[in-house]
Amino acid sequence: MSRFSLLAAMRHYAGRIRTIRNEIRTERMLGSLSPQMRADIGWPDRYGRRHGFDG
Template sequence: MNGFTILRSVQHYVGRIRTVRNDLRTQRFLNTLPADIRKDIGWPDLYTGRVREN
């Protein structure tokens, strides 16, 4: 492996981590919205059992 291949692999890995973190941040934000707004935008159709109520 040369330096460019290693750098490309690291950049790909960091990009995937960034994507996962952004997805989690978005899910947390949407879960904090009031229930009627979440219903209007169609959230959490995929996550009905995973929503935590405080």
């Protein structure tokens, strides 16, 4: 494995970790909103459909 492909793989991995952390942070923030506010923005209905969940 060349030096550049190793760096590219590490960069990709770091990007995935960053994405997962951002999603968790967003879910936590949305979960802290009142039920009425979540219903107004469609949480968790839109999230579930986007990620393939039924409910």
